[in-house]
Amino acid sequence: xxxxxxxxxxxxxxxxxxxxxxxxxxxxxxxxxxxxxxxxxxxxxxxxxxxxxxxxxxxxxxxxxxxxxxxxxxxxxxxxxxxxxxxxxxxxxxxxxxxxxxxxxxxxxxxxxxxxxxxxxxxxxxxxxxxxxxxxxxxxxxxxxxxxxxxxxxxxxxxxxxxxxxxxxxxxxxxxxxxxxxxxxxxxxxxxxxxxxxxxxxxxxxxxxxxxxxxxxxxxxxxxxxxxxxxxxxxxxxxxxxxxxxxxxxxxxxxxxxxxxxxxxxxxxxxxxxxxxxxxxxxxxxxxxxxxxxxxxxxxxxxxxxxxxxxxxxxxxxxxxxxxxxxxxxxxxxxxxxxxxxxxxxxxxxxxxxxxxxxxxxxxxxxxxxxxxxxxxxxxxxxxxxxxxxxxxxxxxxxxxxxxxxxxxxxxx
Numbered sequence: 256x257x258x259x260x261x262x263x264x265x266x267x268x269x270x271x272x273x274x275x276x277x278x279x280x281x282x283x284x285x286x287x288x289x290x291x292x293x294x295x296x297x298x299x300x301x302x303x304x305x306x307x308x309x310x311x312x313x314x315x316x317x318x319x320x321x322x323x324x325x326x327x328x329x330x331x332x333x334x335x336x337x338x339x340x341x342x343x344x345x346x347x348x349x350x351x352x353x354x355x356x357x358x359x360x361x362x363x364x365x366x367x368x369x370x371x372x373x374x375x376x377x378x379x380x381x382x383x384x385x386x387x388x389x390x391x392x393x394x395x396x397x398x399x400x401x402x403x404x405x406x407x408x409x410x411x412x413x414x415x416x417x418x419x420x421x422x423x424x425x426x427x428x429x430x431x432x433x434x435x436x437x438x439x440x441x442x443x444x445x446x447x448x449x450x451x452x453x454x455x456x457x458x459x460x461x462x463x464x465x466x467x468x469x470x471x472x473x474x475x476x477x478x479x480x481x482x483x484x485x486x487x488x489x490x491x492x493x494x495x496x497x498x499x500x501x502x503x504x505x506x507x508x509x510x511x512x513x514x515x516x517x518x519x520x521x522x523x524x525x526x527x528x529x530x531x532x533x534x535x536x537x538x539x540x541x542x543x544x545x546x547x548x549x550x551x552x553x554x555x556x557x558x559x560x561x562x563x564x565x566x567x568x569x570x571x572x573x574x575x576x577x578x579x580x581x582x583x584x585x586x587x588x589x590x591x592x593x594x595x596x597x598x599x600x601x602x603x604x605x606x607x608x609x610x611x612x613x614x615x616x617x618x619x620x621x622x623x624x625x626x627x628x629x630x631x632x633x634x635x636x637x638x639x640x641x642x643x644x645x646x647x648x649x650x651x652x653x654x655x656x657x658x659x660x661x662x663x664x665x666x667x668x
Contacts, residue, residue: 276542340433388486407464428489
């Protein structure tokens with residue numbers, strides 16, 4: 256089918272496939288889902304992630320690659336550490352689990368069922384659901400799910416997620432995340448622990464959804480509800496990391512109730528994929544048209560037009576969590592939009608939409624000059640409200656400028 260003939264009558268799956276083009280689909284993992292939940296108003300990321308578009312490849316072809324990502328050395332170190340935990344019947348992993356979960360001391364007390372890891376995600380998710388239900392109905396048996404496949408409904412569409420491990424114990428379950436960053440003197444890098452907690456919160460939500468489905472009831476929409484159904488996840492997750500500078504594992508319990516509440520609330524704000532697709536103009540595609548060597552051949556200007564057809568909700572936080580963050584920043588700078596200054600500043604500036612407008616309003620406030628854009632034809636309640644909002648924002652800017660000048664004067668005096 257020619258891309259130009261695509262109509263909105265297609266199913267969402269077909270439409271998403273056409274948007275992706277001939278590139279393989281990128282799975283939406285927990286890390287990407289946590290980043291999406293942190294910025295639910297960004298339709299650009301929502302559509303690209305739903306379509307499985309490789310945002311890193313798109314950003315690189317647009318000339319704004321994201322200079323972040325886990326290094327190959329860190330990935331290799333993580334694989335080696337995880338493999339060591341699984342040696343001798345998970346003996347190295349059992350030691351920290353016993354301390355935190357009270358596992359029975361005999362390794363034979365731990366059941367490790369086959370989760371069909373080579374099957375398709377939907378098959379794996381169904382197998383995980385069956386094993387979870389069986390393990391939850393036998394509270395006297397301890398079960399370790401090694402790389403289970405969980406399913407979470409996001410914006411009306413299923414998303415498949417793969418945690419490192421889930422331990423089912425006493426009719427409940429605990430998410431276990433294996434990380435390669437060290438725990439030094441009983442403490443780990445707070446930024447890395449925070450990122451791991453946000454990622455694990457997505458798995459907790461998926462397990463809550465699975466437990467609710469097994470009980471034949473809908474998942475609780477309250478962001479602070481604590482689920483206590485058979486198979487429900489605990490509110491604390493276990494991060495298993497190397498202790499100090501060796502490969503001996505240690506576990507850190509992290510309470511993720513706040514992250515779960517925030518993620519559930521933010522995911523609930525995401526617009527359904529069908530609505531996002533219906534708002535797109537026909538003919539849009541993000542296909543890079545790779546040649547035989549895999550290099551993109553599509554003109555960058557054409558790709559940029561397609562990307563910019565999707566509204567973005569940029570903020571500086573995107574630079575550390577989204578592959579398209581640097582492209583969106585360049586776009587915000589070209590448009591002189593106040594979004595480039597952060598969500599907090601954007602909220603304080605009210606109806607002032609550009610940096611130039613904000614600076615001009617602050618100058619008028621200091622000099623007392625009237626707003627030349629306020630004419631007789633602009634009268635009305637809406638314009639008066641905007642004017643009052645702009646005056647208040649201008650007063651804040653002028654006050655901030657005075658404080659800065661005073662501080663600089665003191666530092667140079």
